[in-house]
Amino acid sequence: MTRRHLKLIFSSIIVGLVVGLGTTAFLYLIEFFSDALLSYPTSIWTPLIILMPAIGGLIVGLITYKVAPESEGHGVSEVLESMALHGGRIRARVPLIKMITSAITIGSGGSAGYEGPMVHIGGGTGSTIGRLLKMDEASVKILVVCGAAAGISAIFKAPLGGVFFGLEIVYGGVEAIALIPVVLSSFVSTAVAQGILGAEPLLKLRVFEILNPYEYLLFFVLGLIFGLLSIFWIKIFHYISDRFQKLKAPKYIKPGIGGLMLGFIIFFFPQIIGGGYEVINREIVVPISLVLLLTLGLLKIIGTSLTLGSGGSGGAFAPMLFIGAMFGGAYGLSLQWLLFSNTYGPLTPLLPFLASLMGSWVRYLSPAVAFEPMAYALVGMAALIASAARAPLTGIVLVTEISKGYTMILPLMLACITAYLVSRLIMRGDLYTENLLKKGIDLVEERRADLLDRVRVGDIMSEPMVVSSDMKVFQVLEMICKYHHHGYPVIDNGTLIGVIDSDTIDREMAENHEMRRVGELANKNVVTVFPDETLHQALDKMLENKTDRLVVVDRKNRNIVGIITRTDILEVHEIKLIMKYGSGAIRDKLQKIARIDEEYREEMEI
CATH class of the missing domain: 1.10.3080.10 (Clc chloride channel)
Incomplete structure (x- = not known):
């Protein structure tokens, strides 16, 4: 280390x-x-x-x-x-x-x-x-x-x-x-x-258990719905934010205007004040009416958009949890009323027909089968994080950890991945990056470029193959024939003094100078790099000096510690892109590599 x-x-x-x-x-x-x-x-x-x-x-x-x-x-x-x-x-x-x-x-x-x-x-x-x-x-x-x-x-x-x-x-x-x-x-x-x-914990959530395997279909549908819900939430949030940006008023007054508009909402619905953690805790245990859940979810979207879009300071993450819980709970209550009600529900007359089509599946839509409508509120919180913030792993892990509901891990995974894919397919930006895209800031491209800044030369350099300054020309020629390297650092007592290349060796051999010491012939103008420099810095040095390899030396004593080539850098970049973005990014990267190679060849010809 x-x-x-x-x-x-x-x-x-x-x-x-x-x-x-x-x-x-x-x-x-x-x-x-x-x-x-x-x-x-x-x-x-x-x-x-x-x-x-x-x-x-x-x-x-x-x-x-x-x-x-x-x-x-x-x-x-x-x-x-x-x-x-x-x-x-x-x-x-x-x-x-x-x-x-x-x-x-x-x-x-x-x-x-x-x-x-x-x-x-x-x-x-x-x-x-x-x-x-x-x-x-x-x-x-x-x-x-x-x-x-x-x-x-x-x-x-x-x-x-x-x-x-x-x-x-x-x-x-x-x-x-x-x-x-x-x-x-x-x-x-x-x-x-x-x-x-x-x-x-801030959130005290119930632990649920899904006993009915056919409910996974319902969680899949929840994921589809929440993928669309996240887009609605993002659009509303940034629409209101844009309206305040264009409002002809001093910037410091705008949060007050947004606060006044919010005040009229919380006068009737104080449940949307703050993050709404108490409301989430209460409704997960004893749900209120379907209409009120939908109303609170919609008003939270508007209220948070007014608060933050006007320039107020606060978080959008807790509102995501609140909105997800309200709409998820409403979805669960709707399912209970439609499919699992102990009374005569609107789909009751259709059950015999459904049974003839799907057989045993319908028997699971019976009041005798345990059904937890607020389990959908729990999954809804994670699904909205996954889709609105484009963070499916965060949604799955965070809600699982807070609720201690490890029995819900499969529904969470299914709904989160589904919601994420729907949102990603329809809309490029998310709640956090949409305004950055409007400024011309593409985080994906910025992070791709940033990969070379995160890796140090010392992390990927190879062991140096060096020659001593007192070696003879014919001895270096033997090394070139054996190892097929075209250049070697020349050292004197461990310290770099220059480099010797195959062209110099060939010229000396042609002139019958095979017994000359390479220390006399070494090119003293050596381009070096330090182990703690980034790959980006190393690549810039290569292009600037029209070379495809650099000698890595210690900052303190100039002792040689390694060699790094242009191919090493580009291979590392390609591997990291595959790990991070998948094979699609590689096509872009290969095109960039081709451009770099072309620029390199052009510079070498000048």
Whole structure:
């Protein structure tokens, strides 16, 4: 394990500790503002409920746009943008400002969750710590992911869910160098949060068990529906956000306008205030009416879009869970009424006909078969994460971990993958990336280009085959004939002094100088690279110097430690693309390789 890896692991533990403490402070801050702004006697609370989100929005607008404009919104998109364009750099003030503005937004009645802010706060913390420790860009990015994962882990007290969130959504894939630091950060932050706040989870979900194997068909249909629902949710969210962007009003006033519009909604439906965790906990146990579930789900879409689209600060992740639970519960209640009702349901007259078509299948649609309508609420939460955030693994793991419902793993997998595929086939962007695409930021392309920045020369260099400066020309010729390498580094007491190539050896042999020492003939103008430089830097040096190989030397003493070729770099890039994006990306990459080869040949001819 290299010194860089050890430093990264140590730093990830620090990030987890700080984010765990920050999560605790954030939750206490929300409680403080909620008590200060929403805890009034009933007689005066009713009219104030309309105004409080507007007042909170105005305060947030002033703080945000005067101090840290990048702290607006739900936080995840901002972290993704910093990863794609700024090397993971997030200003040190952002975590603190995000914590304050999000606490005010949520505490004043905003329809937003805790998780998005904690992703931004955690990511900013990781970025700041990485830069304070003077770490390289790739390491800073990993610490941003560590902070984001630690924030999710601490909020939900679900370290595995946090790990998958960080790797799948923020990092864009699983790589060995990032896995251990992210796991450590998530573990430490969760342990700190549990130690201070207790082990009781934010969401207290029931455990369900599916006894009817034919219900898997119903979960498949749920996945289809939720794939479409996610597109509706994304479209509404960004439509309202675009309307506020085009609104001719000072930016700092817009969150207040959105808050006022939200106030009229929560006057009648206060259930959509905040993340709605209490409502989810209650409805999973004792579901309310079908109509109210649908109403709350739709209003949460509108309320969250108003809160965040106007410039308020908060998360969209908890609203995803709320919307998924409400619509999933409504789907389950609909199935119970249509198919599993103890009374005369609308499909009862059709059962004999269905039985003649499908035989024994219909006997499972009987009141005698146990049916849990709110199991569909649980699966709905995961399915909406999978489709709206394009994170099926996060949805499966997080909901399984929170609910301890390991008996639901198969329905979760089926619904999440189905919802993800439907959403992905219809719409390119997701809840977090759609606004980035409008700015011309394509995360997939950015991450592909970023692959060469994540791998160090020292990770793939090969053992050097060297010649001593006192070797004779004929001895080097024998090596060339035996090993078929066209160039060799020349060393003197372990230190690189130059390179000797086959053309020089052939010329000396033709002139009968086979006994000359190669140290006299070596080309002293050697292009070198250090083990801790990235493959991107190495490839740039090759193109700049019109060579297809570089000698790798130690920074301190210039001793040769390896060799790296252009083919080595391109092969690594191709393999990583296959692992991360599948074979379709390889066609694009091969075209790029062909262009690089053509440029290389042209430069060599000049």
